[in-house]
Amino acid sequence: MFSNIRQAIKLSRERANDSNGLPFFQQIKEMVLLQVLTGFGPGNYHKYRLWQKDMPWQQKLGYWHDQKYYRFLNKVNPLSYRMLARNKVVAKALLSFYSIPDAEYLGYLSAAGGFKADGSTLVSAADLTELLLQRSDLHKICFKPVEGSGGEGFCAVEIERTNGIFFRELGKSATLPVADFLSQSLTVHQGCDYIIEKYLQQHPALAAFNPSSLNTLRVWVGKTATGAPKIIAIYLRVGRAGSLVDNRLSGGFGVAIDPESFKTTIAVPQDSSGQCFNQHPDSGYDMSQRQLPFKAEVVALAEKVTNILPNTRFVGLDIAFTPEQPVIIEFNLAPTAIGACVMNTSHQQLLGWLNNPS
Structure with missing residues (x-):
């Protein structure tokens, strides 16, 4: 606790020098008042x-x-449904049943009894090799752990077909036989199961922000008292150079989007506490005022997904852009609360109406 307070005091001294920062003692006063009035701590x-x-x-x-945020989630999204949505097999099946566009499903890799999209066995390197020999059109594929979120365990590879099937992890130089890749880069032998998908080709408009990562829109959607979906907020998540994913745990950051123009505005740093910026910290790419495509399609897709989720009144959707259309990467019934920071809007302003839907 005391270390958190010391860190908050240190940050307050730094922020007091910011052009838009409150004086140091005003910050301290506000921190004390918020702790007393709302339980919102200095950190x-x-x-x-x-x-x-x-x-x-x-x-x-x-x-x-x-x-308080998790009390809100417990009220609008029952815990049992939140846990179920974390399972990518269940999520994939739901999206497929309703013909909602997402990455092409290739198989379920599991040493305990996996299977390909056609129902045949997928438990070993030999089975995976057979699948790829049948699908010569595949150049890149990705592996997603069935359980979990936040990009943890995600792995994508480029397929090399000279003298057999070999994998090269994106962002790395080493090339491995399929069996070596499964034993060294994945944890199938330790009981972890994976969904295998075709790697999405990213729309140039989003690839421009950072080409190595799949950069996605995070869309918050709620349901009104009548059950109608309502877009709450949208922002862009961008990865760092060399990273395959765009989430904060991997160093990614958020870029605010104007909901009317569908243009980017300003980026919020990964640790939230520093200054906002316009240029990508690795490439220098100017990320401000970039026109994003598919505004109407994003809204329609987000509303459609929200409508099919049972016993759910609030959802965070991760949406990627291919050159042709927006596609669902994941839906999250417990999206991280920090999204409010990117939107520079309080949780009460964004979500308070869901506590009193009538």
Whole structure:
């Protein structure tokens, strides 16, 4: 606790020098008041960038600490459904049943009894090799652990077909036989199961932000009292150079999007506490005022997915763009609360209406 307070004080001194930062003692006063009034601690004060002088006090009162956010989730999305949605087999089956566009499913790799999309066995390197020999059109594929979220365990490979089938992990130089890849890069032998998909070709408009990662839109959607879906907020997630994923745990960051123009505005740093920026920290690419495609299609897709989810009133959707259309990467019934920081809007402003839908 005391280390968190010391860190908050240190950050307050730094932020006081920011052009949009409140004076040091004003920040300390606000941290004390928020702790007393709402239980919102000093660490969260900086995590959500409440030191900004142009942020109204009433807005600051509307930010929720993690315990309050999870009480909200328990109210709008029953825990049993939230846990079920984490299973990628269940999620994949639901999307497929309703013909919702997502990455092409190739198989379920499991030492305990996996199978290909056609129902044949997929438990070993030999089975996977056979699948790839049958699908000469595949150049890149990806492996997603069945359980989990946040990109943990995700792996993508380029297929080399000279003198057999070999894999080269994206971002690496080494080439491995399929059997060596399964034993060294995946944990199938340790009981971890994987969904195998065709690797998506990313739309140039999103690849421009960072070509190595699949950069996705995070879309928050809620359901009104009548059950109609309502778009709450949209922002872009961008990865770092060399990373395959765009999430914060891998160093990624969020870029705000104007909901009307569908143009990017400004990026929020991965640790949230520093200054916003316009240029990608690795490439220098100017990320501001970039027109994104598929606005109407994104809204329609988000509404369609929200409509098919049972006993769910709030969802976070990860949507990628291929050159042809937006596709669902994942739906999350417990999206991280930090999204409010990217949107520079409090949880109460974004989600409060779901607590009182009538």
